[in-house]
Amino acid sequence: MSEHEDVRGTVVLGGSTGFIGHDLARRWRAAGREVVTISRHDADLTWEDQAGIDAAVDGASLVVGLAGKSVNCRYTPPNRAEIFGSRERTTAALRTAVGRAATPPPLWVNSSTATIYRHAEDHPQTESAGELGTGFSVEVAKAWERELFAGDLPGTRRVALRTAIVLGDGGVLGTLRTLARFGLGGTQYDGRWPVGRARREAGTAHDFRTRGGRQRFSWVHLDDVAGIIAFLERHPELDGPVNAVAPGASDNRTLMATIRRALGIPFGLPQPRGMLELGALGIRTETELILKSRWVAPERLLSAGYAFAHPDLEEAVEASFGRR
Template identity: 60%
Template sequence: MTDHIVIAGASGFIGQHLAAAWRARGARVSEIGRSGPDARWGDTAAITRLLDGADLLVNLAGKSVNCRYGPANRAEIMRSRVETTRELREAVLACAAPPRLWLNSSTATIYRHAEDRPMTESTGELGQGFSVDVATSWEREFFAGELPGTRRVALRMAIVLGDGSALVPLMALARVGLGGPQLDGPWPATKARLAAGTHHRQGAGGGRQKFSWIHVDDVLGSIDWLREHDEVDGVVNLSSPNPSDDRSMMAILRRAVGIPVGLPATRWMLELGTAVLRTETELVLKSRWVVPERLVEGGYEFVHPHLDAAVKQIVAERRRR
């Protein structure tokens, strides 16, 4: 029998990769989004019909965090995650034959800025601020209520790398000689940003903030592994077992594109640049030190465990295309 997999929020880089891979295997893949194509947000009855009898539900819906965290964007980042998750939960509850497994996207940003030790599912400490509030609200909504026929797993994903990911603009910077480390430092905070939890407090210097990552092939591989392990539920870190740091990551990028040197970006440069580009310094300055304890202890074998080889593969793939 052909698998029926439903992806919510499939229009992004990760969703497109998963959908293409599963369709290539012969699975029936349906999509839920703002404009369909198989069901639309707000039409809970149509979503319920789509999910009834499905084998797997994967929810990746949510506004991109690559934006400026003003009031309107903060509200939409939160709403687009919590409300869609609530609607899916109501639809799953209404199914006569609900999906046996529901994987809901979360984020490794839920953990605190970590320079002292890695954050695992069992020992990790949650952080503070707007991004953490979003992640905790998202997971709380996901695990709310009883769904007796459905196993639920929240995927705390590190930065996902692949052809089309956040790595692409960084490679472009490296090619023009701007591929140095992102250097943290002091920066004044306004009362509004402190109140909103969007000010990045100074952390590791010298580009030593940790960089946790996972190749998109291992997102797919981890999902395959989770489907085979019915005993696993709750939260699972999706990240390489070998995190890097910002300075090392940028050096790997420079080598991959054949540019030997790159100018560093100091905090004041980053603050001005992100204001112009309408994004946030937290995305490059927060030290994310995340380790996939449950995947490793469960025996999952990573396709791309090391950053250097993963970046080379991505660059080679882009050149082929």
């Protein structure tokens, strides 16, 4: 398949109602591709319909799995169980369908996360030399990838898309835009905070590491998520883990300043760890999502020749806000 040939054929999209899934389905349908969606609701199929999933996957040209309970929640025991279980169940359902297919799909791209790597402030983590981290979020990512690569599927190439924070009109950037408009768009500072034994044993504790709001921020734009998947369809040499991140990692201080500039807001109240912890408790989320230093590089995509549509953070933020 040539580099510029349009990719055709049916796509089976698991996890179609989320921020990324909704955008991908819209793009593929606008391009004339048939898209069969799977979700708990508002989709062509539900995850309980294994026979329907089997029929959809058989003969499809691409399977994409994005399903799983959002990690934007408090890591209570029930939520932790559902975060694990939702990823394992839905990935297993797709793997079962691929294994049963008379005409298996040539490519299965399944979501993973760049959070699988350790807290990194010294150098970027790549597929070849990156070091996996520890704790609850990392174990979720490992379990997700284990389910993807389990068993023998000789007719199907499998890719674990280790995706960073996705920028676009909504998602995490939508939340940060709202904070900035209320004057809370300052740097988000790590600091000391008491951590109970139960949270430490569960692996959900965030330890103070980074000073000055310099925790690294790896990201990717929605346009590039779609572009990367299309690139993977055209490049059969790529399989296994692939880091779906823009090449220019930033940091929290720069990110928040970039958001303020894009919105024309001159000032944002700095947010120390204590304020962040109380705020996270109030909106039922975890501070790890903004305080862990994620420094990840797209080694394999760049080596294969992928050209990012949005390699620059400032341009990507402005594009997400409709300013370009």
